[in-house]
Amino acid sequence: MKRDIILAGVGGQGILSIATVIGEAALNEGLYLKQAEVHGMSQRGGDVQSNLRLSDEPIASDLIAKGGADIIISLEPMEALRYVQYLKPDGWIVTNEVPLINIPNYPDIEQVLNHIRGYKNHVLLNCEALAKEAGAPAQAANMVLLGAAIPMLGIDHDKMIAGIQRVFARKGDVVVNSNLAAVEAGYNVSVK
Amino acid sequence: MKKVLLGDEAIAQAAVDAGLSGVYAYPGTPSTEITEYIQLLESKQPTGIFCKWATNEKTAMEAALGMSYMGKRALVCMKHVGMNVCADAFMNAAITGVNGGLVVLAADDPSMHSSQNEQDSRFYAKFAMIPCLEPSNQQEAYNLTRYAFDLSERLRTPVLLRVTTRMAHSRAVVETAEPRKQNEMSVPKDVQHFILLPAFAKRNYAELVAAQPDFVSESEKAGNNVYTKGSNPKKAIVTTGIGYNYLLESFMLKGENSSVLKITQYPLPTALINQMVADGVEEILVIEEGQPVVEELLRGMVPSSVNVRGRLTGDLPRMGELTPDSVRVALGFDPLPTHEPDAIVVGRPPALCQGCGHRDMYTALNEVAREYPNSRIFGDIGCYTLGALSPFHAIHACVEMGASVTMAKGAADAGQHPAIAVIGDSTFTHSGMTGLLDCVNSNANVVILISDNLTTGMTGGQDSAGTGRLEQICEGLGVDKQHIRVVVPLPKNMEEIKAALREEIDYNGVSVVIARRECIQTLKRHLKQAKK
Numbered sequence: 001m002k003r004d005i006i007l008a009g010v011g012g013q014g015i016l017s018i019a020t021v022i023g024e025a026a027l028n029e030g031l032y033l034k035q036a037e038v039h040g041m042s043q044r045g046g047d048v049q050s051n052l053r054l055s056d057e058p059i060a061s062d063l064i065a066k067g068g069a070d071i072i073i074s075l076e077p078m079e080a081l082r083y084v085q086y087l088k089p090d091g092w093i094v095t096n097e098v099p100l101i102n103i104p105n106y107p108d109i110e111q112v113l114n115h116i117r118g119y120k121n122h123v124l125l126n127c128e129a130l131a132k133e134a135g136a137p138a139q140a141a142n143m144v145l146l147g148a149a150i151p152m153l154g155i156d157h158d159k160m161i162a163g164i165q166r167v168f169a170r171k172g173d174v175v176v177n178s179n180l181a182a183v184e185a186g187y188n189v190s191v192k
Numbered sequence: 193m194k195k196v197l198l199g200d201e202a203i204a205q206a207a208v209d210a211g212l213s214g215v216y217a218y219p220g221t222p223s224t225e226i227t228e229y230i231q232l233l234e235s236k237q238p239t240g241i242f243c244k245w246a247t248n249e250k251t252a253m254e255a256a257l258g259m260s261y262m263g264k265r266a267l268v269c270m271k272h273v274g275m276n277v278c279a280d281a282f283m284n285a286a287i288t289g290v291n292g293g294l295v296v297l298a299a300d301d302p303s304m305h306s307s308q309n310e311q312d313s314r315f316y317a318k319f320a321m322i323p324c325l326e327p328s329n330q331q332e333a334y335n336l337t338r339y340a341f342d343l344s345e346r347l348r349t350p351v352l353l354r355v356t357t358r359m360a361h362s363r364a365v366v367e368t369a370e371p372r373k374q375n376e377m378s379v380p381k382d383v384q385h386f387i388l389l390p391a392f393a394k395r396n397y398a399e400l401v402a403a404q405p406d407f408v409s410e411s412e413k414a415g416n417n418v419y420t421k422g423s424n425p426k427k428a429i430v431t432t433g434i435g436y437n438y439l440l441e442s443f444m445l446k447g448e449n450s451s452v453l454k455i456t457q458y459p460l461p462t463a464l465i466n467q468m469v470a471d472g473v474e475e476i477l478v479i480e481e482g483q484p485v486v487e488e489l490l491r492g493m494v495p496s497s498v499n500v501r502g503r504l505t506g507d508l509p510r511m512g513e514l515t516p517d518s519v520r521v522a523l524g525f526d527p528l529p530t531h532e533p534d535a536i537v538v539g540r541p542p543a544l545c546q547g548c549g550h551r552d553m554y555t556a557l558n559e560v561a562r563e564y565p566n567s568r569i570f571g572d573i574g575c576y577t578l579g580a581l582s583p584f585h586a587i588h589a590c591v592e593m594g595a596s597v598t599m600a601k602g603a604a605d606a607g608q609h610p611a612i613a614v615i616g617d618s619t620f621t622h623s624g625m626t627g628l629l630d631c632v633n634s635n636a637n638v639v640i641l642i643s644d645n646l647t648t649g650m651t652g653g654q655d656s657a658g659t660g661r662l663e664q665i666c667e668g669l670g671v672d673k674q675h676i677r678v679v680v681p682l683p684k685n686m687e688e689i690k691a692a693l694r695e696e697i698d699y700n701g702v703s704v705v706i707a708r709r710e711c712i713q714t715l716k717r718h719l720k721q722a723k724k
Contacts, residue, residue: 035362036361039652045543046541060438060440062358065517066527066530067528103541
């Protein structure tokens with residue numbers, strides 16, 4: 001088992017929470033893990049990414065080579081496209097469709113979404129709306145996205161759920177349950 | 193115990209487990225998380241480790257040397273450019289030597305993710321003639337930190353631990369060792385060693401020079417540097433730090449028959465390099481993160497007939513960090529098949545947060561500056577450096593910590609008016625105060641605008657050394673009280689801020705305008721904590 005994952009988004013969106021949950025589930029499965037993160041100046045509303053690598057064999061490189069990623073998980077549609085050079089030819093793009101427009105020259109969103117639809121393996125979803133429909137706050141959008149990525153991660157759905165329960169346990173049942181509802185909402189979009 | 197740790201956190205945990213008594217640091221990407229991790233441990237379970245932020249890297253280095261003088265173990269952490277700030281103390285600590293273990297952690301930032309240059313701290317270790325250690329992964333970072341303290345105490349020398357951004361900010365599982373106790377207090381046996389009068393310093397320096405072969409011998413025998421003879425020893429790869437990981441990654445994909453010398457400890461292990469030569473090496477590829485340090489040194493250590501390749505020969509990029517891709521190509525492998533970059537994607541540079549006080553400060557400053565035919569605004573290091581970008585385009589210079597104040601002074605000395613400095617509160621106490629004293633002593637015609645957000649913002653909101661005392665500090669340095677103005681950068685106060693700036697620009701002398709409003713990020717955090 002080996003999964004190379006690029007997590008993408010805009011500084012402040014919460015991509016590292018997704019990494020934390022996947023990491024927790026992976027370690028519980030006895031997998032090796034390496035996760036390169038971006039800290040510092042770029043977190044101020046700029047593009048951010050994290051390289052998350054999981055494997056049942058020891059992992060050498062902290063970074064994923066171009067053409068090496070199995071999946072891009074992005075909280076922002078244009079940010080998903082920023083890393084397509086890193087994606088394997090048959091890799092997956094799982095991305096939020098809601099743009100975060102904090103620059104004056106953001107491209108036409110319909111064109112951005114059409115570019116994503118041009119990839120054979122993609123899942124596009126409105127993470128904020130699905131979070132709200134599931135009764136979770138809009139901040140749980142990242143958990144909706146995580147849910148949508150579960151089928152491609154190579155870790156069982158139930159084991160991922162258990163990981164979420166462990167990661168958020170100290171925040172209480174309300175937070176755990178709303179995150180679980182958000183994850184299920186995203187998961188249902190992907191498996192449909 | 194097994195833990196998932198950032199490289200930075202592995203170093204912090206190892207230092208604590210090695211019996212650390214004090215960590216001294218000024219925040220700087222990518223080194224900040226080391227001190228923060230120790231602060232977190234201490235807040236949960238106090239063990240008496242000193243871990244408050246220092247005012248700058250020089251005060252940090254000196255305090256750590258004082259801790260070491262008293263026989264206890266000290267860690268100093270900084271980003272690469274911090275080495276320049278503490279260089280006086282660092283270079284001379286190599287001459288005094290140490291009593292308790294003293295480890296200096298420098299986190300280099302090749303590719304300048306969050307920095308203004310990509311200087312390589314290994315040069316500092318060579319410059320100071322002390323050992324240097326460079327881990328490739330989180331477990332090595334943990335193990336080498338412990339070893340660094342032992343080496344420092346055994347050889348009575350400071351040890352430089354060098355990491356780069358990817359090592360500092362990458363996470364993996366680390367197996368921790370049995371913690372040991374802190375040292376008891378003890379004074380140095382030879383007091384003269386810490387008195388660098390020329391007569392004593394000459395003796396110390398001779399000892400340091402004489403110790404060099406011992407340092408090389410450690411590099412050869414400690415087991416951190418590993419030479420593996422390949423089935424084709426005519427070719428060799430010499431690699432360090434994170435470069436080793438990219439090499440392994442390529443080897444995993446495809447077998448390789450070259451010899452490999454992994455460098456983890458400096459000075460370079462002469463015996464292992466001689467062995468590589470004796471095995472008949474004809475061509476060496478050097479894969480190292482940062483500047484071509486090993487590549488240059490090797491050229492002087494192997495026969496001139498050996499073809500040494502690397503960043504200097506263009507086999508790897510001369511600038512920027514290594515990537516798995518650049519290493520693949522240098523090793524002669526084809527790139528992996530992939531997708532073309534998508535041209536629809538545009539850049540998304542970092543920006544000041546919405547609601548940030550620096551924004552209102554720049555709005556006011558820009559409007560006032562436009563009223564003068566040729567305003568010059570000297571910026572400094574912090575979030576507010578982003579005022580150089582759209583929409584503000586407010587600053588004309590930004591060089592290093594504190595330079596805004598003294599560059600504005602130099603410009604004023606040259607006849608420039610208005611000469612305005614923009615500096616954050618933490619940067620001001622780091623390195624701006626002495627420059628302000630220069631301004632006062634020559635009554636320079638400058639306006640020093642301190643954008644005070646009550647924190648060290650860009651690195652994530654660490655304590656700022658002068659919080660609550662900036663007016664007193666400026667007054668104490670001799671700025672006329674009437675020309676120390678405080679404003680609150682909010683849109684509703686725009687006319688008041690502009691009036692204050694105008695008046696102080698028109699005053700012929702040293703003015704300080706403090707624009708004070710809490711960082712929006714720390715404010716959010718404080719409000720959240722208050723709710724609980």
